[in-house]
Amino acid sequence: MLATYFKRQTTRTTYYASSAGPYLDEFADWLAKGGFHEEVICQFLPGIVQFADWADTTYGNLTSCPDDACNHFRDHLAELGRLHYAKGQHSASYRGALRFVKFLQLHHKIAGAAAPPQATQPEIFRQFEQWMQAHRGVRPATLRNYQLHIVDLLKTLGEYPEQYTAAALYSSILNYAKGRSHELAKKRVTAIRMFIRFLIATGRCQPGIEAAIPALAEWPLARLPRYLSVEDVDRVLVGTDDITPTGIRDKAILLLLARLGLRASEVAELALSDIDWSAGTFSVIGKSRREAKLPLPQEVGDAVLKYLEFVRPSVETNRIFITAIAPWVPITRYVVKQVAAHAIRRAGINAPSFGAHVLRHSAATGMLRQGASLQVIGEVLRHRCLDTTAHYAKVDMRLLHQVIRPWPGEPSC
Numbered sequence: 001m002l003a004t005y006f007k008r009q010t011t012r013t014t015y016y017a018s019s020a021g022p023y024l025d026e027f028a029d030w031l032a033k034g035g036f037h038e039e040v041i042c043q044f045l046p047g048i049v050q051f052a053d054w055a056d057t058t059y060g061n062l063t064s065c066p067d068d069a070c071n072h073f074r075d076h077l078a079e080l081g082r083l084h085y086a087k088g089q090h091s092a093s094y095r096g097a098l099r100f101v102k103f104l105q106l107h108h109k110i111a112g113a114a115a116p117p118q119a120t121q122p123e124i125f126r127q128f129e130q131w132m133q134a135h136r137g138v139r140p141a142t143l144r145n146y147q148l149h150i151v152d153l154l155k156t157l158g159e160y161p162e163q164y165t166a167a168a169l170y171s172s173i174l175n176y177a178k179g180r181s182h183e184l185a186k187k188r189v190t191a192i193r194m195f196i197r198f199l200i201a202t203g204r205c206q207p208g209i210e211a212a213i214p215a216l217a218e219w220p221l222a223r224l225p226r227y228l229s230v231e232d233v234d235r236v237l238v239g240t241d242d243i244t245p246t247g248i249r250d251k252a253i254l255l256l257l258a259r260l261g262l263r264a265s266e267v268a269e270l271a272l273s274d275i276d277w278s279a280g281t282f283s284v285i286g287k288s289r290r291e292a293k294l295p296l297p298q299e300v301g302d303a304v305l306k307y308l309e310f311v312r313p314s315v316e317t318n319r320i321f322i323t324a325i326a327p328w329v330p331i332t333r334y335v336v337k338q339v340a341a342h343a344i345r346r347a348g349i350n351a352p353s354f355g356a357h358v359l360r361h362s363a364a365t366g367m368l369r370q371g372a373s374l375q376v377i378g379e380v381l382r383h384r385c386l387d388t389t390a391h392y393a394k395v396d397m398r399l400l401h402q403v404i405r406p407w408p409g410e411p412s413c
Helices: 009-017 021-033 038-059 070-081 092-106 123-135 140-157 168-175 182-201 228-240 244-258 264-268 296-308 333-346 356-370 374-381 386-395 397-403
Strands: 283-287 291-293
Touching: 009 021, 009 038, 021 038, 021 092, 038 070, 038 092, 038 182, 070 092, 123 140, 140 168, 140 182, 168 182, 228 244, 228 333, 228 356, 244 264, 244 283, 244 296, 244 333, 264 333, 264 356, 333 356, 356 374, 374 386
Parallel strands: none
Antiparallel strands: 283 291
């Protein structure tokens, strides 16, 4: 394998003779499968041999490296002035050492990194996580958002829920809401309400006490949805090229957001097995793990197929969308949000917000203006309640002018 990267026999012999030698072929193959270019692998390998020699001197042998070996190697390179390149980025020696240690840990050549302590997460919260996933189908990301609020409640009221009172719950919410935004206070109310329901369901709290959690005052559907006009959405899509590999991937992502109103997490988790090409449909799992089948428009299907045929690397994962640079792994919802934000800014649009959700709102308002009923829009967006979909009716000014009534005694608008 080293013959692929180094033509000189003396170089290969020197590298194989190091303590890293027995692992170099397998490691180089692992990097290649992860999407690293041959040039990058060539840059990594000399640094890895250097790391192995340093580990032999520092720890006795390579396989005795502790979990923080890369940190010490970083300090060693810094002392030699070899940690950074002139432009400030980390050198190939350090980046290669990080990848090499990860490879050794994954293949059990050295001990894996110790898991960070979970002292800040009470046992009752871990039980709450398990209950929410089993009974509510809540995603881990949602539970991470809940954790801060619930841990704070346990610190304030104590870790003995049977002693909680309605007055204490009510006061804790009001005290938290003072001086904080309405959105943050709403998140606290939602997290605490779900936690109290869990406590009641498991017999740790008196039934009915969740009624003491105050609802924050807010006019229902008071705000207008944030959306882009049809023309602006087209500008976003046209401004994304479908020539470069990254552009082809991003175009498919944007079409799923703008034409079908998918959420960022739904795009990131879309799998190869979710698409039925013969039927022209695909399955998507939304909030609360609810599965729905949606039509796959020709434009969207063509963009996804182009990405799969010409761009997507051959990796062992069922996810459709993969990172654009090595290592090749499935993208996250944060990547989808960044793709949307960059596309909107690149189009030069004065958008009400930047991200994936504004394209979801735009898909809904676009369908409404094309004559789709609220029920159809609700089915595409997978709303559980029609009232949520009705929120978009407020942007149809033509329809609103038809139903508006004049103020008594005043001429009509």
